[in-house]
Amino acid sequence: MALFGFIGVGNMGYPLLRAAIRCFGEEQVTFFDVSLQQRNKVTEDTGIPCAKDNIAVVNNCKYLVLVVKPQYFTDVLKQIKDYVKEDHVIISIAAGITIDTIKSELYGSIRIVRAMPNTPAMVLQGMTGVSYSKNDFSGDELETLDRFFLSYGKYEVFDERLMNAVICANGSSPAYVYMFIEALADSVVSYGIPRDKAYILAAQTVLGAATMVLETGEHPGKLKDNVCSPGGTTIAAVKALEEHGLRNAVMKATDACYEKAVFLTNTNK
Template sequence: MAMMGFIGAGNMGYPMIRGAMKAFGTEQVIFTDVSLERREFIKQETGLNYVSDNVSIAAACKFIVLAVKPQFYEDVFNDIKEIITKEQVIISIAAGVTIDNVKSALGGTVRVVRAMPNTPAMVTEGMSGVCFSQDIYNEEEKEVVDRLFSSFGQYQIFDEKLMNAVVCANGSSPAYVYMFIEALADSVVKYGIPRDKAYTLVAQTVLGAAKMVLETKEHPGKLKDQVCSPGGTTIAAVAALEEYGFRNAIIKATDACYERAVSLKK
């Protein structure tokens, strides 16, 4: 039995596959995807073998990662439900799909790890939220989960009741960051900075600011205050952001994201 199989190899599945290859070795990982073109592309890029159907993954692997969109879960469940045993572990990464949803579809004895990774996994800077079903996992199985989610970034463990909030914090939020980078770059292109240099200036600044938060462990507000000299340019810009509802826009975006995540499981 192979260590790990992936059902789905899209924007999120592919970087997880690459991480798994690094963590466990090519011989321990197989995958499938509904698109033959996608399967061939990944094989050409990585040298990894694929299978053509979900049943083959379920029959061959100890850990099975469901890396398809929520609307396709039912089809996958129908394919594999007669094959999955309590010895296997299902890793689900779809927003709104609960552990109970997976257990209900595949049988109450199936063990489920629910996770929310994000697309920066493609550059091994992913951030994942992870929760475990209330089942028994041995130390080796826990180590496999640790090695998988550490192979493309970092992860933290949460109670499942917080997973919809995790979606807001890391799953959807890269899109907001890209919008911020694009908008800030546009704003300085207006003043004459070439676009390619504007993107580099802004993206590296976002990367550096994030690293400051992670490595100094200082409150973001304190780090912000360190940039805001009295009567200076930064505090003038911060005042404008407050005037136009910058924080409120982020909070409202999180509310919309959370409500949508909740609605997906209905």
């Protein structure tokens, strides 16, 4: 009997599976994925044999991690519902699917953790928003969940009503950051900096700036002010960003992301 079972090991599931292996050991992890190519890749990379099917995963784990796209989620729940037991802990990564919706497809007594990680989990720098009722879990179970979510980065616990906003803040936002890095690199390539070095300059600067926010505890606005010397190059650039609507563009992106998350939530009720 493994500790963790994964249904779905794609772009998000695979980093979580690898983190579970590092944290708990190979013998404590099992998995299945609908893609034969992905199943073979994971087995080749990790040495862990793939389970026969989703039901085999359920029957051979305690913590069942469902990394399934929302459009396929209900079908998977219907497939496994007769095999999920009260001692299982379900960890759902599906955007827009609530704990109550999952319980309605399974059985009301099932314990469920709703989580929204992000792809930087691949390099152990993930950020996960988590929602669950602590009273539903034993001390040992809470400790295991804590170890799992810390095994690939950081996490924070939220009331479930905020999970759609969490998706905006961490689930989707790496894409915006990549776009910023790409745009910044493109802009200095135009002045003659080689592209490979431009990406390093931009990416390391983003990493360093983010680390400053996390480690100093200073407000981002103050850290920004510290870079802006009076009459200098940075304040000229910040003025241009304000004139061209950087803040508004980010907020509009968040609005679009949030509206889509709400739509998925309402669709999957």
